Amino acid sequence: xxxxxxxxxxxxxxxxxxxxxxxxxxxxxxxxxxxxxxxxxxxxxxxxxxxxxxxxxxxxxxxxxxxxxxxxxxxxxxxxxxxxxxxxxxxxxxxxxxxxxxxxxxxxxxxxxxxxxxxxxxxxxxxxxxxxxxxxxxxxxxxxxxxxxxxxxxxxxxxxxxxxxxxxxxxxxxxxxxxxxxxxxxxxxxxxxxxxxxxxxxxxxxxxxxxxxxxxxxxxxxxxxxxxxxxxxxxxxxxxxxx
Numbered sequence: 001x002x003x004x005x006x007x008x009x010x011x012x013x014x015x016x017x018x019x020x021x022x023x024x025x026x027x028x029x030x031x032x033x034x035x036x037x038x039x040x041x042x043x044x045x046x047x048x049x050x051x052x053x054x055x056x057x058x059x060x061x062x063x064x065x066x067x068x069x070x071x072x073x074x075x076x077x078x079x080x081x082x083x084x085x086x087x088x089x090x091x092x093x094x095x096x097x098x099x100x101x102x103x104x105x106x107x108x109x110x111x112x113x114x115x116x117x118x119x120x121x122x123x124x125x126x127x128x129x130x131x132x133x134x135x136x137x138x139x140x141x142x143x144x145x146x147x148x149x150x151x152x153x154x155x156x157x158x159x160x161x162x163x164x165x166x167x168x169x170x171x172x173x174x175x176x177x178x179x180x181x182x183x184x185x186x187x188x189x190x191x192x193x194x195x196x197x198x199x200x201x202x203x204x205x206x207x208x209x210x211x212x213x214x215x216x217x218x219x220x221x222x223x224x225x226x227x228x229x230x231x232x233x234x235x236x237x238x239x240x241x242x243x
Contacts, residue, residue, distance in 0.1 A: 010180070011126055012136050015119045017177045018082060019140060020147035021170050022112040025089075026054055027151030028166045029105075035163040042098040049102040057109030058116075066117035074118045074125070079182060081114035086174035093167030104167075 029051050037047050069077045085108055092104035123140055127133040158165040 011122070012139060014177050014181050015123055016140055016143040017173060018078070018115055018119050020143045020150070021085070021173055021177075022058065022116055022147065023144045024147035024151035024154070025108060025112065025170050026051070026058075027148045028155045028169065029054075030152055031155035032159045032163045032166040035159050036101075039163065040096060040098055040101075046098040046102060050105050053102050053105040054109035054112075057106050058113045061110055061113035062117060065114040066121070068114060069118040069121055074121045075181075077114055078118040078122060079178060081111045081118065082174055082178045082181075085111035085115065086171050086178060089167055089170045089174065093164045093171075 033047050033050065036042065036050070037044070065077070065081075088104045088107040088111065092101055092108070095101055095104065120140070123136050124133060127136045154169060155166055158169060
């Protein structure tokens with residue numbers, strides 16, 4: 001019988017939540033497309049890109065995501081790509097231009113492609129014992145299927161209120177995972193401040209220029225804080241004197 005360890009259960013929950021987001025964001029568009037097209041008067045070609053833009057970039061950059069995680073660090077890539085995912089989701093919910101919505105979907109697909117291999121690699125390195133690793137992978141694998149099914153249900157419910165909620169739904173989930181994960185590496189306070197600023201600035205963003213500028217600033221700030229937190233943790237580990 002495998003005893004649960006709270007210190008390792010939390011990372012598993014966070015990684016499963018991240019992989020839950022990727023297919024959920026794909027299926028969220030399914031029910032919302034007619035409402036988006038009607039409200040914004042978008043042609044079918046543009047609407048198709050809201051789905052294809054995400055799917056193509058996600059599938060096409062998975063291998064690159066794994067390589068970047070090896071080069072720049074699994075934790076760093078996981079947090080940075082998750083931050084970009086949250087920012088792109090927020091911006092997408094605020095826009096009213098079809099081609100800009102498609103751009104945010106492409107950015108989200110790229111971010112998801114960088115998140116997935118980093119998350120899987122973190123599981124294999126965090127759970128080094130074979131029994132625990134197999135158990136973790138057994139929990140991790142169904143999370144994606146659950147995300148796709150959950151996205152279809154949520155899309156139908158949210159579209160009845162507003163299709164913009166479909167874009168906003170991943171934001172709180174991604175931020176919760178991002179902040180909780182960042183706390184583990186010492187960058188949590190800074191990321192929490194950025195998340196608060198993002199939430200406060202959202203209602204005040206009136207143009208897509210301002211939306212992209214705000215998202216870029218938040219992403220850059222999050223990248224700097226994450227890098228700083230990782231450097232601090234690495235130096236602390238190097239200078240620790242064994243008892």
